Amino acid sequence: MAKDMEPVPETLLDIRNLSVDFRTPRGRVKALRDVTFPVRKGRILGLVGESGSGKSTVLWAILRLLAGNAEVTDGQITFQDRDLLGLGEGALRATRGEEISVVFQDPMTSQIPVLTYARQMFDILYRRPNLSKAEKRRMAVEMMEKVGIPDPASRIDQYPHHFSGGMRQRAGIAMALLTGPKLLLADEPTTALDVTMEAQIIHLLQDLQSETGATVVLVSHNLGLIAELCDDVVVMYAGEVVEAGSVHEIFHDARHPYTRALLECDPARIPDVSRKLPVIPGDIPDLTRALKGCIYASRCQRVMPECHETPPPAAPRSGAGFARCHLLEGPLRDPDWPPPQDVLTVSRGGAGAAAAQKSISDTPLLEVEDLNVRFRTLGALRARLRGVTDPFVDAVLDVSLTVRPGETVGLVGESGSGKTTLGRCILNLVPGESGSVRFEGREILGLPERRFKPLRRDMAMMFQDPVGSLSPRKSVRALITEPLQIHGITDLDLDAEAERLADMVRLPKPFLVRYPHELSGGQARRVGVARALALNPKLIIADEPTAGLDVSVQGEILNLMADLQAEHGLGYLVITHNLPVVRHISDRIAIMYLGRIVEEGPAEAVFRAPMHPYTQALVEGVPQPDPDRRRAHVSISGEVPSLLNRPRGCDFATRCPYAQEKCRREVPPQFHPEEGRRHACFFPVN
């Protein structure tokens, strides 16, 4: 709060009237139009928007690293009295990495795999010829230490693949801060990380910023991250700035209908656990066409005829903030807008606002009992030479789980928890080592594929990567009916079937002739749902059903899944790391850690009163989209241990703040403290 009251600090970076076009085969895409905002010195500015909003284009325009087909048609980017857009190549190189530096989105792909960190960091310091190699090395090691990399003097000589995801991002931050830049650009710095790692990186960025006083521009779609870290926020939509203000203004007094809608769609902000999530209907407009009026008009709930004709005026707010909307300024001003915060301005998707009554049957659909999956790590010869007697890792350990018809079970875990392996083993895609998997009472573990195939009609998979899992050479019609053809169902009219399925997932008919690359993320998901539904399955295993979707459309998919469940009594096993989502759609939740289920119970109870310390850390680790609820501390430190060295005793003991001697000695059994709940902790927290 205090920062809002300070006098306006000087502007470090000033973006004025920035317009960028992309030349594409479809015509010129006007990706940015008249983008203007200042970045004030010593503050963290959040640039928030969904895909297609142009937030990353702004970031790359600052560095002049836009794609080759981009063209800056207008505007200035002033950095310390220099127009970056007018700099020559040499001056530009002296600025990049030296005065303006970047933390990249995905540390897995943004660091060159064949050079050590030491080599990469020396390369960045090439503009300091008066430093000796030893001095450069000392600087690099110090920076690695500062970002919390243990044993930096020796780890600096390692390659990126030796580092875990969280450590890589720490190293990425070290590289960005090595030269002491005045401006740090952070492009979705935690998107590729797990919840507990995300919390640690947020904390690190907070500490480093307050220590160095650097100015930060943080680009993200994650409202929680923005609320947690930023002082000022700029909201972008389809290439325009629609609203700007301090973080409190944006999160507590959003004025633009889009900002309001965006906040309302975030499942983390919805207090009740109703099945139906709010959605913003429609898609962003085609930016190759001539645009007039308000860019958001086609999706706005409060649209007026003038909105399509006249560009909205900027209604100023305190400081440099503003919101562009006819409702706020000019003759169409509505004094009652915006409504109080607890009033929803967007509808909860589709027909029947309330979730349909669920009926969960008691006969289990899928029963997993003490399932174990092991993977071989070393060949027989190598294992013998290295004296390894047990060249296996346990990816799934003694897992028991039940899914009943009409029920949604959320399977939550970070990367390496074995959740995806479990799903694949149920579907007979990886062999199980021991235990039992029963489908409608029949043992299916280890069935040969020939006998398993008929079962695949009853058990469908929704894959994680919606576009990648669709063949690019097939039309939507062919893709939807592919499962029917695989199972040799020929007595149906395939065209009629394709239309029925498309209708079921609310995909308009003209889309049937399109190809996957012509679909948006949400549409590709719908095709994935339609494929899963094609054979009228009883069980759907959904792997990260909303990964990569914008908040305004992820509700559509989840609402659709809920409707289909109510209609057909489907059982869902939803595999995800996204806690706010899983809370809204699940009846029961199982939390996995290093291959074991550490807690299971009704979704609502698990979130309200988690028993296992790991569950507690996950629940508390999700950044809240509310600047008043910033965390003071990080709940768990360290990272997920490698499966190759599973800790002795409780798997979580190495990171658990409450771990005791017993935890490091004995593996905790499953406790059943109350009906329908279980956990694996000697000292439960609630």
Add this chain to the structure above:
Amino acid sequence: MVVYLIKRLGLSLAVVCAVILVLFSLLHLIPGDPATIALGPRATPEAIARYAAKMHLDEPVWMQFLIYVGNALTGDLGVDVFSDRPVTTIIMERIGFTLSLVFAGMGWAMLLGIPLGCLAAVRRNSWLDRVTGVLSVGTIAVPSFLVSIWALLIFAVELRWLPAIGAGEPGDLGDQAVHLILPAFAIGLSWVGYLARMVRASMLEVMGETYIRSARAFGLRPRRIVFGYGLRVAILPTITLIGMGFGGLISSTVFAEIIFARPGIGKLIFDSVMARNFPIVQGGVLVATGLYILVVLISDLLIAWLDPRVRETL
């Protein structure tokens, strides 16, 4: 690493044995008695019996095979049917001519093809890229014996700049180098095209990677980005190709050696096939195979040395 080397060497040995088996069976599948073939139709029965005993032809076939494998692995590839000289000695005399030709041919192709592909990728759609594109398809499409004949006609017969045939005076390195130019040009030309295309394609892919954008965002010099980051990764698949190319060239120099009358392995094998001198054919093919396996192994180790991710999985 040690396990990897053991595995690779074991595998190489298996390939060599398989090649020996094929060569050996070939000899026995050809109609006629080897001794009769070797000594000619007018040999006396005594001479044939003597020859058969000397060559172990009276032993069972599997025994003959084992004797041959044992001999081959100890470096004894038998003797020339006509001159009675050891095959190993004959091959060793000739192998230098083939190896120098292969190294010279691949060498100039690498020196030209890799930078050309690299530049074409960095200056995509420039005139250099377009010219490289057309020329590389052209050089790949023209067979090397045609290039040899035309090079011979133009540079040796018409212009008289370079010698036409032979490998140069023994002991005179300068003369040998001059004699190397035309055949090396002929066998390397299509490899310039191959390498330029290959390097261009993988450079284009690598230069689009996020870590190249990172390097740009950190303000590194373009030269460092192209060679230290881009080519460093893009060269890896090309090394495999070069390794296989070396191996392939060892056996395919036969055209160039015939046309330019170089006394290399290719010509040796060709002449021996014509003269039905089977021990030399066998030995020559075996040595070519061994060299091929060796070069591929070296290229794999080179990749492991350049790429830590590969190195650690060995």
